[in-house]
Amino acid sequence: MFKKLYQFTLVAILLAFTIFASGCDEFCGGTSEEPVIEIAYQAGGNVTSVYAVKDGVELPPIEGASGTFFNIPVDINGSSVTYNFVTTQGNHTMQIFYDPVSELQSFECGFRFSIENLRLGSTTFTGAIISGGPNSFINYLITIQ
């Protein structure tokens, strides 16, 4: 009788520990992360690097931003960013405008950041199309043609 009670208690403690000690990050989904937009580069050749210009200062190249399909981060403390694209076909710039959104999820998960109302500003690309966004099931996607 006592042995079963002991085993049951032990299992309950281990189960509770597993649930609580594992943290909640895996259930929160995308909280406390810098928002990104997706880039599909279809203008010929490849992108070799992308870097942003903030307050007139060139930031380092964005990690992983190369090839023909990649993500670029968005500055949540501002409402516009200018990116410089270095491609095998030459250099280009693209400016975007947006409204930053912060949403407090919960005590455990903290904040989730996103953007709304993404617009294109000045760009040296001949064609760029925005799709996706908060009203669809996918992130914002800019297709460069």
Added chain:
Amino acid sequence: MKKSIILIAIVFFGITLKSFAQDVEEPDNYQEKKNHFYLSVELLKTIPWLMIDNAYIIEPQLEYRSKSLVLSLQYGLNDIKNIIYNRMEYRNQGTYYKIGAGIDFSYFKNNDDRNNIILGGNLIFSSYKETGVVVFENPYFGNAELIQENDSRGIEVYFTYRRVFENNFFVNVTPRIAYVITDYDEPLFPVYYASGYGVVNVFENNTSNLNFTIGASLKVGYRF
């Protein structure tokens, strides 16, 4: 700076306790009570926050007792920090005034005016800025900074027991209830700490907070 403030507070508190030990017996005969000024500083809120780097609440208070009426003016200055909402580095910088009046019930009793019992209320005018820095993992542009500002008006009701020692140093113990009358302006997150009132979101709720706080203060000071 921080060490010197702690040292001054400890010395001040030590002198007060020393005088407590040397206190003499009170005469039973009634004495005509004089009007006094009372100058004090808060310890209960100040000392714990000083233990946290660069965080403080400083709350000097000036009281004037004319017969049984007690008039008080308090100025507060705070810069506190905390980690809330899973990785948000919270900071509250604010100032506040408390202006109020109370009745010293011990005035009506036959004693030597060293034990005061005061029931009173204050109007609270506070202005504060809350900054929340959400720390990202490997940010490209930097962490998110959320800033919101508030002006809160409210009231508080307090009960004070004051013990005045031989050398006119005194200790105040004051439980109190405060209520924020004005609405919070909280577009980014519920107000966590309202200057002059205290923590209004104790459980870090993500949708709401409280308008009232319950607290206590321990003050040491000098009677003029």
